[in-house]
Amino acid sequence: MTVIEKQTLIGKAIPKLDGPKKVTGEARYVQDIELPRMLFAKILRSSRVHARIVRIDTSAARKLPGVHAVITAADTPGVPLGHGKDNPPLKSDKVRSLRDEVAAVAAESEDIAERALSLIEVDYEDLPAVFDPNAALLDDAPVIHESHPDNIPFTYEYSQGDVGQGERDSDVVIEDKFTLHFVTHCCMGVSGAVAQFDADDNLTVYSQTQVPFLYKKDIAPIIDVPPEKIRVIQPSIGGGFGSKLDIYPFEPICILLARATRRPVKLTFTREEEFLASPTRQPVELTLRSGVKKDGTLTFRDVATVHDNGAYTSWGATTPFVIMQTISSLYRVPHCSYRTTVVYTNNPYSGSFRGFGNLQATFAVESHMDKLAEAVAMDPLAFRLQNAQQPGETTPQGMVFRSCGLAECLTTAAERSGFVEKHARYSRYGRGQNGQGGPVKRGVGIASLLHVGGGAKIYRSDGCGTMLKIDDYGHVTVLTGASEIGQGSETVIAQFVAEELGLPISSISVVNDDSELTPWDVGVHASRTTFIAGNSAQRAARKAREKLLAAAATKLELSAEELDLREGNVTRADTGEALLELPRLIRSLHFAKKSEVVMTAEYYEPPSVPQDKEFKGDVSASYAFGTQVVELEVDTETGVIRIVKVTAAHDVGRVINSLGIQGQIEGGVAMGMGYAISEHLLVDEGVIQNPCFRDYKLVTAPEMPEIDMHFIETLDPEGPSGAKGVGEAPAICIAAAVVNAVYNATGTRFDSLPLTPERVLRRLKNHA
């Protein structure tokens, strides 16, 4: 008798299924797509930050041998794109920023296309420009879009309780202004697309989009192709991080060139172009006024922010949705008010970026938490614990914390890092008193985060579909709507399916890159894929499991409850005795008189609800929490900050793929560190000054600190196997922990980023 022990794949270290393809060079990125008769496209961008277009003459470019099409706004349907629908793919009347697209060429080679660009003559009439959002709010400021003479495309207002009462209840009130800077995603795979129309005028676009199904809908009017005639194929995507949540002009341009030439057209960015014409994390000026009672109870928060929207409105404009969640609900605060003004400028425009406003919000809130704790003479940990959300709470904004590991994250991160003792010790010795005997000061800082962990119902459906079939040999094909952008969703989805069916992970193929084949999904954003697509895949697999167990039960004359699926076998559930090979069972079903092939489908829609008009509602099916303690050194003679160790405790619901989640934490920490200490997209009067990796400093391997990770498994009741989303979380609170640690080390508190050596040194010198 062969006995097979019950094993689980959940929580195991599963190498990414797409790993071998990527390390062997087999993966095909958009740059690798080659189609017969393919042409190459290039975009002519504005040479002015704000100007009227007087004349565009493309005649010389059109005459260049090898050029197949030159298009301007006149050759487009004239429908603007982007979340704000204020961005024509090609500009006709005026340009509003340096990245503005004016004309485009499709030619036999990139070289010819480049030469053609140089032959296009554009006459501009310069207009006064504005780069500071506060200046853009002045009455006599230049108007960026005639449709918004006040330069304000959006405002947000939110309130809970009565801030006046909160202020009256407070023993201490503090107010600070925080200023957050431009950064950009720096995806290793630069932007690009390939478009092709077939003989029936169906469009296939090889796109890096993170949201293929919304993409079909959104791009349709811009290119005048009905959505049902658009097929989105996603080649391997070299990083998304939110940057591919919106549609940018290069995609309709590529498609319109394909239509103009009736040939496939490829358009890919250079790295410089990627810097110049990619979205940014939106710069925010945030004024935070907070109150606390002597006993350490938070009383109120009053927040006003100004967002530099840049010249057009992409998803960056909507980050207040997330910002207000952290402000209202990371800690218990009864009275809260929040106002945002989003302002057009002639700067590059901002998009969605991992964390989606939460890095900015958490930076301010967690800086203040330290200041408030100090004001009431409390330890930062104890203060946070006293105000931390607890499981079962419904926040005034309407979020329901069915599971919540914030207190456990706080205590775990603090204990494992020795935070309390170090914080006390460094604050005594660190602050310039040179107790450590040199110019290098140590500090520890703590910060926590709240983020959606079960999707976010910002669109009318937040669901994901799965279709699944099993072949005669136990090989499973899973068609999922969820996109893989490097985050590892493919592997996690395969894990859920393999787990249900008692199969090795190698038996599962995940198809996730072709809108023609895969069922609907809202897309990769809001840390939702493990939760939503995982639930969908798990339920589809469970249906297959039930079918198989029922068939096995009949065959073996046992009840389904007495059986289990393990390692490709039907076994007894109690003893593990192997009774029947699964492929054999599958074939016996298939080759029976009443023949059956196992195919199942599932559409999972989370039980979340959209926010109401007051921005209240349980918008996610689960919420993720985390605490990170940063220990660092500040060299007070050079200004250099060295992050020594990050202790990260995250409420992840349940670890599904331990390798994957480690990767998410490491990547998030690196990204959060970059935001905190090194990354800065320098924009001077609308001109990006450092469009290259020499001048734009990412955190790379040598700067990576030790990361001590702890996963708090709160077993979310709605999560697949208890998991919640954690894609964005690890990037969110690093910056706050860093400034808190720098204060702990030096007594100097920063209210803006990044803490580059120059900026640190300048402040320390002033301070000293």
Added chain:
Amino acid sequence: MTVIEKQTLIGKAIPKLDGPKKVTGEARYVQDIELPRMLFAKILRSSRVHARIVRIDTSAARKLPGVHAVITAADTPGVPLGHGKDNPPLKSDKVRSLRDEVAAVAAESEDIAERALSLIEVDYEDLPAVFDPNAALLDDAPVIHESHPDNIPFTYEYSQGDVGQGERDSDVVIEDKFTLHFVTHCCMGVSGAVAQFDADDNLTVYSQTQVPFLYKKDIAPIIDVPPEKIRVIQPSIGGGFGSKLDIYPFEPICILLARATRRPVKLTFTREEEFLASPTRQPVELTLRSGVKKDGTLTFRDVATVHDNGAYTSWGATTPFVIMQTISSLYRVPHCSYRTTVVYTNNPYSGSFRGFGNLQATFAVESHMDKLAEAVAMDPLAFRLQNAQQPGETTPQGMVFRSCGLAECLTTAAERSGFVEKHARYSRYGRGQNGQGGPVKRGVGIASLLHVGGGAKIYRSDGCGTMLKIDDYGHVTVLTGASEIGQGSETVIAQFVAEELGLPISSISVVNDDSELTPWDVGVHASRTTFIAGNSAQRAARKAREKLLAAAATKLELSAEELDLREGNVTRADTGEALLELPRLIRSLHFAKKSEVVMTAEYYEPPSVPQDKEFKGDVSASYAFGTQVVELEVDTETGVIRIVKVTAAHDVGRVINSLGIQGQIEGGVAMGMGYAISEHLLVDEGVIQNPCFRDYKLVTAPEMPEIDMHFIETLDPEGPSGAKGVGEAPAICIAAAVVNAVYNATGTRFDSLPLTPERVLRRLKNHA
């Protein structure tokens, strides 16, 4: 109020969905597949018809720059392939025919591969060879396969009733020997494959196979890759006609070269190679003894056949399954006996070919039907009608004719062609009596056919799976197991789905070319696809229809029975009043609180049963019948036959796509005409003498006669919308009708084919 009349797509003329791709050159055949780092393969074939391999020296070939691998049998797992599992992909001990594969090369270009072949040295020791199957049956005949010292890989015996009794009941008994010749498929797309292993050792093979799922199973041991690691992608296939039902050595060779080189490898045939190394329609010597009573009642048939199997056993060896059906069941004949001996020779081997033995069987049976009619002085039509099968009959072989339009086919074809009158007139004037006043004689001939029309349960499952999803705009993706080989299945499947869902055909995409995506299907053979895959698709679509109507009923507060789906709308079933656009309904389902996306799956298995050991059983869920009348002219001075008109009446159950079925009839008639009058693969001592279209004469457009088609709609109770399969039928009885017409015209009866001018003239001169 908008009223939408009930319309049906069934029976309409729907242009093939893959037509635009094919006429614009967008379709990608295997020849068009390009993969990064792809190598090119060539095969070294035997230079002897039968010889021992003494030595193969590949060292010089291996050294040629640009050569990446040279393989011989030693580099293969040594597992033989083909239906008879007697054909090693590369031969080690001996060669048995000129097409035998001895070694193969993968190189940077086809030119280098060719040069490398010329550097491979093979020493042979000739063996005595045998080319005539009767000679191969002699005791001292050379042995082709040691495993079969008698050269007989298969025999078949079938009987019903008591032939002795039948003979005793007969007033007339006649006996003839019919000899059928070599022809080959002449697919416009020559054979080829591309194989690639990925980083996880999964194999993707771009194959022209007609049976992707059996292919996975069958090729697995030959290449030593488990079937679950094999993905079969079918590029556009330039004709199958049964030729791609088996696995031939070039495919494992291509795959083994890909594994040896760890690079993608493409192997494509030249046209000459296609002639030399493709399967053939098996040559048959058929001795038929038939009896009849004076009143025109058939009494018995006694048949013995010898099949030239060639050197290896592919599907050709199994054509007796079909041959015996026609012999036993095309007409009512109480006593029947049938014996086949399949014989190895050193000739090219035979495979499956549209009609699958039925052209040979029908040629003999329908020739005899005319002779028997004449013997009892009956009109050929009346004689056939008297013995024709009728609806509801169960034949002694166990076939159940739930629908049967044979009598109607006979009368329709006869009436529309004026057969009875012309037959009588031409037989008076035509037979050399020159009543027509010149050397050109006219004749009409009639013949009928029986073929499976609802699949054939020769494998353990004859089913087909469908998965279907509908997007938010009413665009439907249908994943079907059924393969498109040019026969139009894609279009018919889309029609069934569009019909159920009340959508235009352009709303349907059919995915049918990738075993990773599509559910199981036994493959394209036995005229089964419209019937089996059509039933599967129709049922999957019906499930979706029911979901949509139920949702519409709830929304509209009506019952589902009161509603219909028409032209993308939900309408009242009675008045046709348009109530709701379908995409709107779909979106309202999707964006509801209990969100749903329409996905359905169906596995259809026909109610047929495998034959028992005595070859009896209701092996198909439906049977197709047809009658063709050929009117032709014989130029008695040149021997040239000009077919003037074909009147074809086919019991097709129900016309689904009138354009598609017309195409099948035209193509089948052309192919049947080629078999009858022009096509002949000349094999002289194992050597093909005419491996090119200059010397192998296909029927082309200028020779095509007027075809007057009539579709008898018997509405098969199991068929999808009543349809039955008709893919093979139109090719089957032309040859018999031609010889009957030639007899009608000249008084000379041919018992072998093709009726080329030389052969006709020679016989007429002898006869005269």
